[in-house]
Amino acid sequence: MNAGDYLNKLLSCKIFKLMRNVLLLIFITAFQAYADNSYSQNTKLSLALNNVKVVDVLEEIQNKSEFYFLFNAKLIDVERRVSISMDDKKISEMLTSLFSGTGVNFIVYDKQIILTQSDIKSLPAEMQQQKITGIVIDKDGVPIPGVTIKVTGTTQGALTDANGKYSIEVPQGSTSLTFSFIGMETQEISIGALTEINVTMAESSINMEELVVVGYGVQKKINLTGSVASVSANTLEGRPISNIGQALQGVVPNLNVSVSNGSPNSLPSFNIRGGTSFTSSGFVTGSPLILVDGIQMDINLLNPEDIDNISVLKDASSAAIYGARAAYGVMLVTTKKGNKAEKARITYNSSFQWNSPTATPDLLDNYTIQDAENKSYPLRNESIPSNSLARLDSISAYNADPQNVAPYYIFGGNVNWRANTDVYGMAVRKISPMQKHNLSLSGGSAKSNYYGSIGYQAQDGLYKINTDKSNRYNAMLNVNSEVSKWFSIEMKSSYNYFQYSEPVSPAGKGGWWTAMSQEPTRNINMPLKTPDYSPAGVMYTDNILSFMDYGSSNKLSKENLVLGVSPVITPLKGWRIKGDFSVNSYNYGRKVVVPELSRIEFNFTNPTIAHTSPSYVQVYRDRSRQFTLNTYTDYALTYNKHDITALVGFNQEWNIMDGLDSKGENILTPSIPYISQTSGNKYIIDSGEEISLRGVFYRFTYSYDGKYLFESNGRYDGTSKFPKNDRFKFFPSFSVAWRVSKESFAQPIAPVVNDLKLRFSYGSLGNQNVANYLYVPTYSTVPLENFLLNGQRPVGVTAPGLVSPTLTWESARTIDFGVDITLFKRLDLTFDWYNRTTSDILVDSDKFPAVLGTSAPTKNSGELKTIGWELIAKWRDGLQNGLNYNITFTLSDYQTSVTTFDGNPNLLLSTLYAGQKMGEIWGYETIGTFQTQDDIDAAPSQSQIDGGKWYPGDIQYKDLNGDGTIGSGLGTVNDPGDRKVIGNSTPRFQFGLNMNASYKGFDLNLFFQGVGKRDFWINNQLHWGLIANTNATGTWEVYNNSWTPDRTDAFYPAYKNKGANILQQTKYLQNAAYIRLKNITLGYTLPKKLTQVLNIEQLRVFVSTYNIWSHSKLPAIFDPEILTADYPMIKSVALGLQVSF
Incomplete structure (x- = not known):
């Protein structure tokens, strides 16, 4: 092995690779201490090279720029041949393309570029960390606790302690730290070779400059x-x-x-x-x-x-x-x-x-209803009638064998129904669907922007038969264009269409929900057979579901088209002239079709058509056109510490309305439901109205040094709703505010009280929300009188009422005190107290003798006062692990009372009276339930409220006026008898709690809403059952808790028909306070690295609920939000998708 081979083998072993990478990181860090990345971020190059070596490309880049490369030629293959053609690209884009798929990484430090192999990332974590410490303060040098510090681009982070200090372990190669805090500007600081980074955070310009839409403009929230x-x-x-x-x-x-x-x-x-x-x-x-x-x-x-x-x-x-x-x-x-x-x-x-009812009644069955009626006779010391006993036996027989025993029996020649039908269950869906879709397109160029959308919503109601349903269609287009430096134009248009259909509730049945809760014994499944098993001849019984099914319909539609254009001229900096012109077209249509329904009620040979005779078709059409013109100009001036803005404008509105009501009786062919296809009485009524409004308005605001704020708004208005000489009136207002936190004496508490503003306002407003043409005497007509003249029913004309020639505006004057506080840079508090007095309310004038033959004129003489307060508390924060959350709590209360009312000089309790509070409930004070006849004999007489005999199990009322008799006196404030104010139905202490959190793509919202105090008197026969009405179904709640000789401690009185036991009283006054979980939404936004693969900008999926849980002390059949046993509120579960491209 020669020396070169030995050296290559040595360099390839793991230990030398590790040492090489450590030395390279040290080299990189040294460069980083002095690097400024502005050159690499701003420089763009163009290259066009074919079949050249990589090293030639690098040299060409160095020749065309100030970049230079550092790399190990034995580790980086620079002899590879490539072709590259790129125009006006950043260096990072070029290198990404050049080394794509080669395992070569690059690090750009301004003008220095280091090429490395990909295994540089495989260093052990303990060799990649460096520790950075520091302190974070605000502009006044006050340490800020709770600031989030993150290694930019990662989730690794830390928080400052109570003294504003922090310490964070940073991976080697990290370029910067990001400092963020609620209400402060986020800062990104380069690390370089620093081991200590101290930061001064500035208040967020977004927080300081947050804009709020106000009348004809926007203002800074602060x-x-x-x-x-x-x-x-x-x-x-x-x-x-x-x-x-x-x-x-x-x-x-x-x-x-x-x-x-x-x-x-x-x-x-x-x-x-x-x-x-x-x-x-x-x-x-x-x-x-x-x-x-x-x-x-x-x-x-x-x-x-x-x-x-x-x-x-x-x-x-x-x-x-x-x-x-x-x-x-x-x-x-x-x-x-x-x-x-x-x-x-x-x-x-x-x-x-998917929607379902929030509350459903727990109704008595057929046997219990009849059994309860039978047991009520002994409670009145009466024997049970034989026909009642026979009916109970007949119901028992049917319940024992409903397949073979008819759902009726004949008694006295009439049909008696004995079925055990769950009408409510057969009529109401447990789950009904709803869907929503919305598609929008937005964007803009350098001088224009646009937003357009189309939407569709379909919702099915709760009726199983002839389901009620709605559809809504929406389209919108907003376009803004800057034509020149001094002229721009805004255009807006929207189209909204809503349609709804439902079966028609028959007259005299009390509405769908009352009727379907009162007829459990009437059979539904048809056709029936007569007693001799021959066809009955009709398809329906007199059951409410028959009315749902047989073909009636109520269809309505609402159509709204809005077009607006707003040119804006800016002659000088700070000066704006704007005009708004809009057209609002609204069309309402409704068609009601009620065919005759032939059904069996009491007799097989004589079907009834009651409640649907005569059949009819009725068509309504209402149309309105509103034209609005606003022209106004505003100017803003800043001089030293003075900020002044002024606005003045003109408003003109025209409203043109017309309507048509037509009806035809006796439909010839139910499948052709048109007025032209009716043979009976017909009528057509049209109407038309025109209203205009004209006003000039202004706003003036002044601020000194951002501390002392003043604003005045006013308007001089005129309306055609009042007589010519009383149409115009001036309504001014003013408000002042003091930002105490900007004063020098408040600076010592600035770390805790970051902002404190006190507000006061006073203003007067006119009210034109009254009927049209009150000052004009007008005739009214009756389409068809209930008598014949020359063989026909004539049209009736009524005498015009008396009118006042001096009618004018109602006026509402409001005083408001408010305070806005920000604490610890996290908690925002807003509190307002107000007092609003409405005077010159239009009411009926003094009473005139009936022989006058017409109504008394209306006059301005009433007055009421509303006093209330409201609170908003917002907390926003984030945790070191990346969890961000905010909580908003709202609480409010008000009470309204009449201060002046001339229409009730005797102070009758049956109508309004001076001193009355809105929502007052008058009633008796309950002592308890009579247990023995001796108790009844010893108590004050209750014969005034019920002349019949009183028995054990009946309610005992308290003698409040001490006259020895229970009664209602003269029914006045001064003589109410034994009644008093026992409660108030106005919702008090309404609150909301909204909580939001987000963490690594997940978002969660929980929203609670409720009422802290409210009284409710149940005036519903379904709830009281037999106690209120012999035909009422009743609920198990009352029946199982009613008085009997063996259940003397029961909450409710004896279960027998006696309305005097359920007069408004303290014992059965309900606590209607509640808390409801209005919404839970859990969403997840997919990471961009996943969505970018699909060319999707953002993709979020969510599951959400509505009204899923509530708590109240009301009986289960009542939803605490609506307090009726009518069409119930709905609770929902939804799955959704939000995607952007």
Whole structure:
């Protein structure tokens, strides 16, 4: 073996390979200490070489640049021949192509390039680590605990301790450390040869400059002086919801979202900060003005996937700029837009969802219903009638052999039903499907951006027969273009279409859900046979499922087209002139078809058509066109420590509405359900209205040194809804704020109290949300009177009501105190207290004698007051292992009371009265249940509330006024008898808890929502059963816990028909507080290294639930959110996919 061979063998052994790699790493580290990578990042080269050696390529690169290479020719094959042709590429791209598939790695340190073999990565970990220590402080030199330090591009990291110090083991070859902290700018620091790195972190510009959408513009969140809440798209996305209202429940304090039930046609209603007005019949919780990209429209028709942000303007100072329409607050919805200089991005979102009822009644069966009725007679000291005993025996016989015993028997010549039918189970689906799909395209060039989307949602309801279902179609296109440096234009368009169908609930049956819970003995399976087994002649019995099945239909559609254009002129820096013109077209259509239903009820030979006679077809058409013009200009000026912005504008709106209602009776052919194919009475009614609104508005803001903030908004509004001389009114507002944390005396506590702002606002708003043409006396007509004139039913005309010539605006004045605090750079707190007084409420004037023959005029004389508060607490943090999380808690409360109402001088409890709180429940105080006749004889007489005899098992009420008799007195505030205020149905202490976490591609959201205090009186016959009505089905909850001589400690009274036992009272007043897990979403975003293989930018899959769990003390048949036994709320499970290209 010669010396050369020996040397080559020695160099190839493992120990020398290891030593070689260690020396090379030391060499690299030495270069790294002085390297600045700006040259390698900014330099681009072009090469065109064919069939040359690698070494020739390297030399050509060195000749064309300042790069030079370091490598071992015995380890790197530079004699290999290659061809390369690349134009204007970075050095990293060239080398990747040159050494692809050769096992050669390269390391670029600015102008130095080191070529190595791939096994350099195989060094033991203990030989690759270096320790770096340091301290992290803020701009004032205060140490920051909890800062996350990571080796850039890895999950390896550490946290600073309470003194801001840290220590981290860094793999050799790592180029930088990344320092991040909530509310601070993320920094990436090069390591080089450093072993100590001290960092000064600056407050995040994103945090400081966070913008919030306000009226006709945006403001920095930190400079807000009014009460404004903002909801981002992240809160709305990836949840199993059918409309935006479901996603907003509990998210914003005192944004009250009411969902009436789980029907596909149930649309949420919105209210901000409680009671807003009243009528003679009760309180009104008015809806806010909702603007989508500045255009008023129905938010429930929107696709939640298209929404980018929602701002809620709560106080008068924030909403005053919108004047007449904003008395109840404002919701500003901003839809998504593309980004300039962004390549086209296609995003597809899809989810499949399965819904089921949250609550179902546990109903009594046929035998127990009859048995309970029989047992109620002895509770009244009565004997059981023989026909009742016979009926119970007949039901027993059927239950023993339902296959061979008919579901009816004949008694007294009539059909008596005895089946044991689970009508509810046969009518309601346990699971109903829903699906959503959305496809969007966004992007932009250097001077323009665009966003377009199409969406589809299909939801089946809970009816098994003739299933109720809805479909929603959405399309949107937003385009913004910068035509020149001083002129740009924004164009927006959207189309929304919603359709819904369901069977028609028959008149006189109490609605689907009441009826299907009250008819368990009526057979469903048809056709039946008569007693002699001949055909009955009809297909149906008088069961509610017959009405579902036989062919009635209620179909409705909503169509909304919105077009808007907004030119923007910028003559000078800081000066903007903008115009908005939009057209909002809305069409509503509905067609109701009710054929005759011939069915057996009491007699086989005489089928009934009650509730469906005469058959009819009815068609509704409503159309509205809204044209809106806004022109406004704003100017911003900064001089030294003074920041001034001013805005002034003009608004004009035109609303044109018309409608058509037509009906034809006696359908000739049920398969051709058109009015032209009816033979009976027909009518057609059309209507039309026009309303306009005009206003000028302004906003002025001033800030000194970011510490002292002032804002004034105002509007001079006029509306055609009021008489000519009372149409216009000025509504001003102002607000001030003081950022205490910027004062010098607050600096010692700055490490704890990072920001502290105190706010105060006052404003007045007008309310035009009243009926149209109140000041114009108008006739009304009755299509067909209930008598004949010349052989025909004539059209009736009523006398016009009296009107007031001085009707004008209701006014809402609001005072708001607020405070915003940031603690420990992690915890954000916002608190507001408000007092809103609504005056000049339109109510009926003084009573006139009935002989007048018409209604009294309306006048401005009512007043109410709403006082409330709200809290938002947000905590954001991250852990060393890469787990990031945030928690948001919201809590709010309000109470509304009438301060002035002239329409009830006697203070009757049956209507509103001065001093009444919204939601008051009047009732008796319960002592307990009478156990013996001696107890009844010794107690105050209860004959005023029930003249019949009282028995053991009945309720004993307390004599509050001491007159020896239980009664309701005169039914007034001053003489309520033995009643008092026992509760309040207003939801108090509404709260939400939203928790988000992310970890290595996984994301988790948990959202709880609920009500802390609410009273509820159950006025539902299904719940009370026989106690309320002899025909009511009843539930096991009441039946199994009702009083009997052997169960004297039972909660409910004796199970017999006596409504006086369930008058509103303290004992059975329900606690309707609840907590509900509204949403759980678990998602996973695949790593980019996997998705890039498929040319996918991002791929996320998720599973989500809605209303999956709740806790309350209510009986199981009631959902605590809607408090009815009607169409139930739904709970859901969904699987979804989000993918971007």
